[in-house]
Structures are given as C-alpha cells and as structure tokens.
C-alpha cells in the first residue's frame with residue numbers, strides 16, 4: 287500500500303485526486319492533506335481519509351481543525367506546514383496540486399525526502415525546472431505528470447528515448463474567448479473568462495487558458511519533463527480537447543492519446559503507473575464525436591505564448607519572471623482591478639525590465655520571483 291499526501295487537497299485537482307484514491311482503498315493510505323482557506327472541505331476530507339498530518343492556510347484555521355480531530359493528528363499551518371507534510375508525513379507519494387510558484391518549496395521538499403511526485407503544479411517546473419528535475423534525478427524519484435497534455439505525451443512516449451522524437455505537439459483548446467478576435471478582448475469580463483469551453487478547473491488556470499499563458503507554461507513544463515529543446519515543442523489549436531497531445535517520432539509515426547476531458551484519467555495514471563485501472567470517466571465514443579478539428583497556433587492572437595517561448599529560450603530566471611508576473615496579473619484581473627488585456631502587457635513589461643540570470647539557485651529564484659511580483663503589482667495599466 288502506498289502512503290500518499292495531497293498538497294492542495296481542496297482544489298480542483300486535489301478533490302479529484304481524493305476521488306480517485308477513494309476508489310482504490312487497498313492501494314493507497316492518505317497520510318497527509320494540506321490546503322489553504324477552505325477549512326470546511328478540509329475537515330470533511332480529514333474525517334473521510336483520517337490522515338495523521340494536516341495543514342491549513344494559517345494558524346487560526348489550523349486551530350479550527352485541532353478542535354475537531356483526535357489528539358494524535360499533527361495539525362500545521364502556512365508554508366512550513368506544506369513543506370513538513372511533503373517531507374515528514376511518511377508519504378512515499380506526494381501529489382503536488384497547489385496553484386502557483388507557492389508549490390516549489392514543498393515539491394522540492396517531497397523530492398528531497400525521497401517521495402515520488404504526481405505533479406499538477408506546473409508553475410514549480412516553470413519557475414525552477416532545473417532544480418526540480420536535477421533533484422529528482424539525484425534522489426532517484428519519479429516525477430509523474432498529471433497535467434493532461436503531459437500525461438498524454440508520457441503515455442505516447444512509453445519509455446522511448448528522446449532521440450526517437452522529432453517533436454511534441456501540445457494541443458490547446460483556445461480558451462474561453464477563442465471565438466473572439468483581439469479587438470473584442472478589451473471589454474471581456476471575469477465571469478466570461480472563467481467559462482472554459484471544455485474543462486472545469488480552478489480560477490487561475492482557467493484565466494491562463496484564456497490568455498494562452500497556460501499553453502506557455504505547458505511548453506516550458508514539457509521542456510523540463512521530457513528534455514526537448516523549444517524548437518521541437520509545437521502547439522496546435524484543437525477546440526474539442528479530445529486529443530490531449532501528440533508525439534511525432536523520427537520515422538514520421540505520430541502517437542496521440544485521446545479521451546473525454548476528465549482529469550481523473552491522468553491523475554489516476556500518475557498514481558497507478560505503470561499499471562492501468564478501471565476509471566469512472568465516461569468512455570470516448572468517436573462515432574458520436576464525429577469530427578475533430580485542428581488549426582495552427584496564431585501567435586498574434588495569443589502573444590502570451592510567444593512570450594513563453596522567448597522566456598523559455600532565454601532560460602535562467604526569465605521563466606520565473608514570466609510565471610510570477612502572470613500570477614500577480616491574473617490575481618489583479620480576478621479582483622477586477624485591471625482589464626483582461628493588461629495581463630499580457632504586465633507580463634511583457636516585467637520581462638522587458640528583467641536582466642536574466644543563468645542557472646539560478648533556489649535563493650536567486652525566490653528573489654527573482656519576489657521582484658517580479660512587486661513589479662507586476664506596481665505596473666500601471
């Protein structure tokens with residue numbers, strides 16, 4: 287039986303992870319759960335899964351949990367709670383489903399402790415992919431992708447060597463405003479931006495999908511997970527989100543992974559790999575589906591994707607800045623402080639002010655992240 291901890295257990299990926307785990311009671315014991323503010327749901331999860339380690343967003347929330355759980359349960363809080371659960375709960379498998387670069391330190395802590403990682407938190411790879419992948423290699427732990435595109439690529443690769451790959455083709459739905467031209471984007475609302483055409487996800491990733499930052503983050507994530515240079519990672523528009531991504535091999539064969547959009551499938555595969563297990567997801571009926579569409583990416587319509595490639599190719603701290611500036615800009619948009627199009631202008635503005643630092647260590651990453659956040663918060667629009 288594997289001992290599992292879920293960081294970000296109350297979110298979209300966290301709750302679906304626990305749904306998957308609850309269907310496999312003989313395979314997994316939940317030893318740790320960590321979340322932020324949603325203490326009511328966290329308490330429900332604690333009652334259902336009985337972990338020995340729990341963490342909430344702050345001490346006040348942690349006190350509410352302490353009042354409800356047996357005395358043997360360790361209840362922690364804040365960032366240190368996340369890293370302690372990652373490293374001290376006894377988990378041999380940690381699902382990293384926090385949102386944002388907040389996930390970096392706990393992902394590194396889990397790897398340092400020797401746990402395998404189910405990685406949904408793409409921002410930790412974007413902000414410091416070299417640190418995460420180098421540590422995973424030196425500790426001999428697996429980083430298993432949960433992100434649907436990367437799970438698809440992982441499944442298509444099935445252990446093939448990088449030298450056999452001509453290119454990765456990451457599919458993109460186009461997001462909430464894919465039916466609109468750029469001129470119509472100026473006045474779009476937060477409420478409309480939060481309506482993803484195919485997936486039900488947390489707020490930040492749904493906005494990232496609308497700006498195409500999500501695909502930018504995913505291109506960088508693919509670079510670190512699969513070790514390919516950026517000119518061998520392409521993005522294609524695919525409005526149905528049925529083909530989750532593809533790999534073209536040097537012999538021109540193309541492998542694709544298909545399925546209805548349901549994150550429980552990639553989550554489960556990351557948990558059961560190399561085995562497969564029966565899933566509650568609805569089977570794909572291609573006859574009913576009828577048509578699948580593919581279109582070339584339009585970098586003028588979606589400049590945030592161009593910025594991601596530029597940051598990725600610059601390397602070093604450029605992707606840290608891309609991700610941190612975006613996080614702040616998205617938070618400002620969600621608070622209705624700035625218009626939708628200001629997200630991309632803030633990212634571009636902060637990147638333009640940054641003098642990149644190659645091969646940054648953790649301290650440099652954290653300093654750069656803090657600098658980019660403060661620049662993005664202060665950016666006039």
Ligand SMILES: NC(=O)C1=CN([C@@H]2O[C@H](COP(=O)(O)OP(=O)(O)OC[C@H]3O[C@@H](n4cnc5c(N)ncnc54)[C@H](OP(=O)(O)O)[C@@H]3O)[C@@H](O)[C@H]2O)C=CC1
Pocket residue numbers: 293294295296297298299300320321322323324325342343364365368383384385386388406407408409432433434485486487488489490491549
């Ligand atoms: N949702 C999806 O389908 C997909 C998501 N991903 C990636 O997975 C990650 C998670 O996304 P998603 O599940 O949508 O996000 P959500 O916003 O739904 O969930 C985020 C989780 O992080 C917790 N959290 C946020 N801030 C803190 C904090 N300061 N301290 C402790 N916990 C905190 C939240 O806790 P609380 O709610 O209690 O405050 C919640 O449990 C992201 O990196 C995203 O890009 C990738 C592919 C698909």
Ligand SMILES: CC(=O)[C@@H](O)[C@H](O)COP(=O)(O)O
Pocket residue numbers: 433434435457458459460461485491494495496500501549
């Ligand atoms: C489910 C998942 O993995 C998301 O990252 C999803 O892919 C978002 O879709 P788009 O970014 O393609 O709109």
Ligand SMILES: [Mn+2]
Pocket residue numbers: 433434435504
């Ligand atoms: Mn994805």
